[in-house]
Amino acid sequence: MKLLLRSAKIIDPNSPHHHKKMDLFIKDGRIEKIGTSLKISEVDKEIKLKDLHVSSGWFDSSVSFGEPGFEERETISNGLKAAAKSGFTHIALNPNTNPVVDDNGAITSILSKAKNNAVKVAPIGSLTKGSEGVDLAELYDMHQGGAIAFGDHKKSIAHPNLLKLALQYAQNFDGLVLSFPQDNKIAGKGLVNEEVSSTFLGLKGIPALAEELQIIRDLYILEYTGGKLHIPTISTEKSVRLIKEAKKKGLNVSCSVAIHNLLFTDDLLKEFDTNTKVLPPLRTKKDIKALIKGLKEGTIDMVTSDHSPIDIEHKKVEFEYALFGSIGLESAFGALLQLFTLDETIGFLTGSRKRFGLKMPVIKEGKRANLSMFSPEGTYTFTTENIHSSSKNSVFLDSKLCGKVYGIISGKNLIVSE
Known part of the structure; x- marks a missing residue:
């Protein structure tokens, strides 16, 4: 053609x-x-x-679909069409399917279903078997099959020794380990940011401390083990400071922020709209200011749409019972342009490939x-x-x-x- x-x-x-x-x-x-x-x-x-x-093709580091197991949320075929129409030529696909993507066969299956599509898929393998946080999954086999990184999507690594072992083992093949920043013992059954808004609305809160303590722990482990760590979707002012300090020490750490956490505060929760129920939760203006500054100065390495389709049966319910997540591919470009210059926006949409070992296209x-x-x-x-x-x-x-x-x-x- x-x-x-x-x-x-x-x-x-x-x-x-x-x-x-x-x-x-x-x-x-x-x-x-x-x-x-x-x-x-x-x-x-x-x-x-x-x-x-025109720019070089956009890449998103955190996209979820549904297939296999949750096709009612999104299929691979339609998800990739949506990504293409949203301007993306490459996506990293999370392993939160049923069954979980935790072995070579699952990686191969995902790549086979995505073959010949305009949008290229880079699969992320689960860090642990079944994403249950107990035993490491077959990381090297998944790496051989085409996995670009390993993490249990939206599930924190509760056992510190498991993260230690993962970082040590992945160094054998230069693997990238993802650790979701939330201490579940502190987050508990929280639904939204723990602040004035949560108290006013009578909703259980997830304190910033839950994110920051997990990051502190993970950074200490990284300093001990070496290796490559990526912390997806940070959301608080102190998280930015912690990662900035870690980079000054020379630790091989990167992080991302979800685009909706750059625009919306927990004030949006007043309508009890379940579309605003995301993880990490929407925080405060002070947090947003720190996140934007962190992006501009390079402390935060990348943005992501954190695209997470949820079917209507699991969203159009009482706030407490709704699943976390918002789609974001279609709104990514238009939302970023609200905050940043065109050059900055394109830089954020293209620049994260290198961290995942992917080649950067050039015009x-x-x-x-x-x-x-x-x-x-x-x-x-x-x-x-x-x-x-x-x-x-x-x-x-x-x-x-x-x-x-x-x-x-x-x-x-x-x-x-x-």
Whole structure:
């Protein structure tokens, strides 16, 4: 297939065409020519879109679907279509399925189901068998099968020796260990951030201390063992400080923040909308300020949509019984543009690949086409009509977002959002 993109502004600091408005000719999945006013004969499709911008393809480090076991939430096929229409060419897929992705066969099955899709899948294997937090799973076998990291999604490692063993063992193949930051003995049966709002609403709270104590413990263990640790979705001011201090010590640690934790506070809970029930919980303005600063200064390594589809039967119930989670792929770009410059936003959406051992695409002649297409202009109200996922549980519903995602070009695949 021969594609010609007209007057696309390139946002890619690794490209010689960064911040230039160019035509791009793509033939059989490769960028053949980049120039101005290109004259190309026999083009299968010419793409002209209002205020078209392109960047190297976006990557999300924490995406959940449902298949196998929870197909009513999301299938791999439809989930990848939703990711593509949201501008993502690559996702890290969490292991929280039924059965849990905890061996080589499960990794192979996921990759097989995702094969030939425009969006590439990088599976995360469960750290422990069945994600039960008792015995280490077959980490090396999963690594051989294509797993990029290992963690029990949204489940903390209660036993400190288990984390110690995991960090030591994973060093044999340069594996990345994920540890969800929550001490369950302190979090208890908490539902929301422990603050004035939780008291006012009569909801059980999850104190910031539950996150921070777990991070302190994990960092001490990392200092002892060495290895590579990633702490997904931090949410408090002190968590940022702790990780900043650990990096100054030279510890090999990274962390992420969920996009909704950058925009919304626990004040949103007043309506008892179960879409606002997320983990970690929405915190305070002070926490948000620290998280944004942490991102800008590089203490926080990446953002994630933390995409977590939940079927209506488990969301449209009393707040106490609703499952944690919000979808986020469709709103990621528009939400980030509310807070950051375009260059910063694209940097956050593309820059986390390296931590997971994935190659960074670049917009250059001769390179495989791996492009996200978008416009940063305009604003809109996010509604269910903007959602491509099977589940509609979004904390961003009725929020004002910025820009527009047009779709992706990934190799020979062109996906354009309606």
